[in-house]
Each structure stands twice: as C-alpha cells, then as structure tokens.
Amino acid sequence: MLDPIVQFIARLFERIGRGIGWLVALACWPFTAFWRWLKGRGWFIKIPVFAILLALIIGYGHFFYITQFWHSGDPDYVARYHFQNRSAAVGERLADSSCQPSAMVVVTADLIDGNVNTDTWVSSNPLSKAGFFGIEWKETPFFDNKAAFQLGINQVLRRTVIELVDRLGRVRGTSSINQNLQEAREAINYREDAWFITFSPPFLQPTTQARMRDARRKLLAFNEELGRCSADFDARADNLLQFFDRVTGDIGSTSEILQRRVEVANFFGFDRRADDRFWFTYGQLFAYYGILAAARSDFRDVAAQRNLDAVWNRVDGQLREALRLRPPVVMNGSASSLIKSHLESIGFALLRVRSNLVELRDVLDR
DSSP, X not given: OOHHHHHHHHHHHHHHHHHHHHHHHHHHHHHHXXXXXXXXXXXXXXXXXXXXXXHHHHHHHHHHHHHHOOSOOOTTGGGGGOGGGOXXXXXXXXXXXXXXXXXXXXXXXXHHHIIIIISOOOTTSHHHHHTBTTBXXXXXXXXXXXXXXXXXXXXXXXXXXXXXXXXXXXSTTTSOOXXXXXXXXXXXXXXXXXXXXXXXXXXXXXXXXXXXXXXXXXXXHHHHHHHTTOSOOOOOHHHHHHHHHHHHHHHHHHHHHHHHHHTTOBTTOOOTTHHHHHHHXXXXXXXXXXXXXXXXXXXXXXXHHTTOHHHHHHHHHHHHHHTTOOOSSOOBBOTTSSSOBHHHHHXXXXXXXXXXXXXXXXXXXX
C-alpha cells in the first residue's frame, strides 16, 4: 500500500540529485574546459597561467584574512584612556609649564591607527574593488562587513577633523587656521578606495592608507603644539553646542538610511544589504563613543559649569550598550516575522543616543 508513495519519494529525490549534479557540472564546465585546453599547450603558456592562478589564490587568501579577522574594534577601548584621571581641560597649563593636549585629537589619531595600522584598510584592496564577478561586495552577503565598519569610523573621523579645523582649533572666527589641522583635513577627506595604481595619468597615486597616516601624523603634530602651548583649542560652550549639532545631524542621516532598509524587510529576514548598513552604523557608534568621551574631557569646565554630567553619563552608557550588539549574522525580519531585525535594534540604540545629545545641546543653549 505504501509502495507507490515510497517510489514517488525515491523518484523525487533522484530527480533532485540529478538537478544538483547538473548545476554542479554547469558551474564546473568553464574550469574543466579551460583545463582541457591548457593540457594541450606548451610550458610557454602554462607557466604564465599557473603564475596568475597562484597570484589569485594568494590574493584571495589574503583578502579572506583581512576581511574575516578583526584586530581592532574592542568595545571597551575608551576605558584605557582613563579620562577621569585628567585634572585639566584642554589647553590649560600644567605643573611642568606644558599645556594639556586634546583628548579628542588623541582618540581621532588612535582610531585612524586602528583602521590602517592595527588592521588593514579593506576598501582600497584591489579584490574588494573588483567585487564578485563584477558585482560589488556590498551587494552580496560576503566580505563587506569589516569595510562597512571602517567606513562608519571614517565618517566620524572626517566630521571630527572638520570641526577641529573650522571651530575648535582656532579662537573664534578671526584667528588663522592651524596648518597641521588643515593638512589633516585634506588627508582624511581623500578617496576611501584609492590603490597606488590607477587607470588615469600619471597612473600612480597615494593610497587611502598613506593619506590616512598623513592625517594621523598631522593630528599628533597639532597635539604636540598644544603641549608646547603654541596652538589654540577653543573649548567654549558654543563650540561644544555646534559640535553636538553636527553629531546629531550625522546620526540622524544614518537613522534615515536604516529606516529605508527596514522598510524592505521580509518575513524570512534575509537581506543582502542589511549587514553593511548594520556595520556602518556600528562603526559610527564605536567611533562616537570614544570621540564624545574625549570631548567630555576636553570640555570638562563647560560640563561642570552647565551640570552636564548626568545626561552625559547616559550618553556614554547608551553608546557602550549599543556596542554589545554584535550578531554573527545580521537579519532584517519584517514586523510580522519571528526573525529579529538587527537594523531596528541598532537603529533604536542610535536614536536613544541622538535624543540625549539633543538634550545636552538644549542645556547648553539655555
């Protein structure tokens, strides 16, 4: 009685097996055809082909390593600065007649160091630029998470350096722009995917990593000037208010990007773009955690005078809590799905941080 059912299931699985075998054969056909062609050629052709294949194997092995192994990104990195032990605001003269350097500059320089020295900058790698058979990696679920994380950090670094040049590293709007900061801004705003070879004359160019290292050197040179009391850092309340405006605007733009991605969520939660959106946002929060903690140290007098500590403690706690979101696979489930939407989770954390920064800004504006 059950024989027809058993036979049907057996035939079904047999056909499924044949279909899978046909797909595998189809995928392998270009390689087997190439191998048959190569076997009939002389070593004059075989040696260059093997050299190219070896270079591709080594290149993709290295690409796999730099994208899957992260050597920076410790969510507790702010604790090692011990900002609470600093007794002076930025620019104040110390007991040894030197002046207090900027914590914001230190953290910015260290974040650059993490992106291009401790880790490898992914976006300018030729295989990252080549994509997957012509498709950009960000359009696939593979090999783009670390690049998105680094780009999120770099977004914050660019914003911070611009503020240092335009407002913080000078006295009001009448003093001249610090040359080291100006050169740091030019370097940090360089293309994010530049390799040393280009198709445009003169066919050679600085890499993104090289320009970021230039930016780091210039930032540290500016901090050395501060330490010698030969540079300015204008730690006024209105400058801090303006910086909060810039940060909340940056965060608000990211929340809009997340919202547009959440709108295309599906019941099964699979979304090829959700991972790079998540990790870009995570990189922003990671960087702002350090930058805002450093700003609190630099503007300690303003924070004390305006009683900002309670709200600022909430901001620090929310940023640290947001960095606990490290899912192995980023899902984007719809509202009716049982699958969690990690974009909604990090978006909620982002908006909590933004709302408290707005509160800080309102207190400063009274």
